[in-house]
Amino acid sequence: MLGQQRIFSGIRPSGDLHIGNYLGAIRQWLKLQDDHPAESGIVFGIMDLHAITTPHEPEKLREATLETSLIYLAAGLDPKRTTLMVQSWVPAHAELAWVLGTMTPLGELERMTQFKEKSRALGDKHGIMSGLLAYPVLMAADILLYHTDAVPVGEDQVQHVELARSIAERFNNRYGKTFAVPAVMVQKETARIMSLDDPAKKMSKSGESERGYILLTDSPDAISEKVKTAVTDSGKEIIYDPVNKPALSNLLVVFSEFSGRPVKELERDYAGKSYVEFKAGLAEAVIAGLAPLQSKFRELERGRAGVLDILHAGSERAAAVAGQTLAAVKEKIGFLAA
Numbered sequence: 013m014l015g016q017q018r019i020f021s022g023i024r025p026s027g028d029l030h031i032g033n034y035l036g037a038i039r040q041w042l043k044l045q046d047d048h049p050a051e052s053g054i055v056f057g058i059m060d061l062h063a064i065t066t067p068h069e070p071e072k073l074r075e076a077t078l079e080t081s082l083i084y085l086a087a088g089l090d091p092k093r094t095t096l097m098v099q100s101w102v103p104a105h106a107e108l109a110w111v112l113g114t115m116t117p118l119g120e121l122e123r124m125t126q127f128k129e130k131s132r133a134l135g136d137k138h139g140i141m142s143g144l145l146a147y148p149v150l151m152a153a154d155i156l157l158y159h160t161d162a163v164p165v166g167e168d169q170v171q172h173v174e175l176a177r178s179i180a181e182r183f184n185n186r187y188g189k190t191f192a193v194p195a196v197m198v199q200k201e202t203a204r205i206m207s208l209d210d211p212a213k214k215m216s217k218s219g220e221s222e223r224g225y226i227l228l229t230d231s232p233d234a235i236s237e238k239v240k241t242a243v244t245d246s247g248k249e250i251i252y253d254p255v256n257k258p259a260l261s262n263l264l265v266v267f268s269e270f271s272g273r274p275v276k277e278l279e280r281d282y283a284g285k286s287y288v289e290f291k292a293g294l295a296e297a298v299i300a301g302l303a304p305l306q307s308k309f310r311e312l313e314r315g316r317a318g319v320l321d322i323l324h325a326g327s328e329r330a331a332a333v334a335g336q337t338l339a340a341v342k343e344k345i346g347f348l349a350a
């Protein structure tokens with residue numbers, strides 16, 4: 013029953029946002045905002061507690077938190093229709109995560125693909141902290157606090173939403189119905205935008221090379237340059253074939269999403285043309301597609317105080333709902349009322 017669903021999602025401010033975050037998450041959120049009445053309860057967070065689960069610099073985190081909120085607004089999220097909040101401003105997230113962590117078997121967390129990938133990447137250099145392992149428990153708390161029905165995410169987060177479902181079911185079975193069991197919501201076509209310099213890896217903020225991602229704030233020149241150097245596959249044909257032409261297929265998806273033209277139509281238009289011509293068209297589409305967001309972003313950057321007001325108001329609204337859920341949880345697990 014669309015139109016009545018409670019929605020929650022968020023992004024961790026671990027760096028500048030890229031077109032994978034935009035196509036996989038934010039664009040889905042905009043559609044949901046349009047399809048739902050304001051009172052249905054849509055919450056989008058800036059997940060700073062999650063950002064400190066990997067190495068970070070304090071000043072950069074503060075800056076990225078503000079920048080992420082500017083991107084939310086510049087992309088078109090409307091604080092009158094959705095609740096925009098900062099995770100660390102609503103202490104119920106950390107409190108509920110502690111409770112849920114006491115009911116989540118270690119083995120379930122160790123099985124998480126993102127934990128395995130990120131701990132491999134951090135390796136011996138930084139060490140692996142328990143917060144990284146507990147990340148999905150905190151994410152479950154984020155989701156369950158708002159009685160969320162659906163969580164719109166990219167593919168890499170699906171496993172975490174599934175874990176949130178089992179944590180909710182476990183709690184409900186033990187203590188009686190307390191949480192809604194959230195459904196995962198994925199936009200199939202854009203669920204996994206791949207890196208421009210390695211189509212086997214997803215585009216990522218913490219990707220090794222800057223050439224792998226296009227930032228939402230990249231200049232037209234930077235976008236053209238990154239598209240120009242994006243890897244392609246052998247052969248000359250411009251066709252969508254994810255198995256044999258993974259790099260080109262990824263570029264076709266990005267092209268289609270930014271131009272609004274179906275992949276089939278692009279294949280027809282570029283039949284017999286070169287990769288150089290194709291890439292020129294792609295760069296143009298991405299530049300034009302991001303232009304409205306970028307100009308709004310520059311305008312918002314000049315009035316940062318207003319943005320803080322929006323975040324304070326949103327976080328206060330979020331805290332009221334989250335506080336009620338947490339109070340019910342505390343009562344059920346047997347904490348003495350304060």
Ligand code: AQP
Nearest residue numbers: 023024026032033036165166203204205215216217218
């Ligand atoms: N490449 C992607 N394609 C589609 N969706 C993506 N998302 C991330 N990368 C892609 C989706 O964006 C939302 C926010 O993600 P996040 O920042 O909270 O965490 P992440 O998934 O770990 O994103 P990054 O960019 O890879 O960040 P780092 O490098 O810091 O870990 C989520 O809905 C995610 O699925």
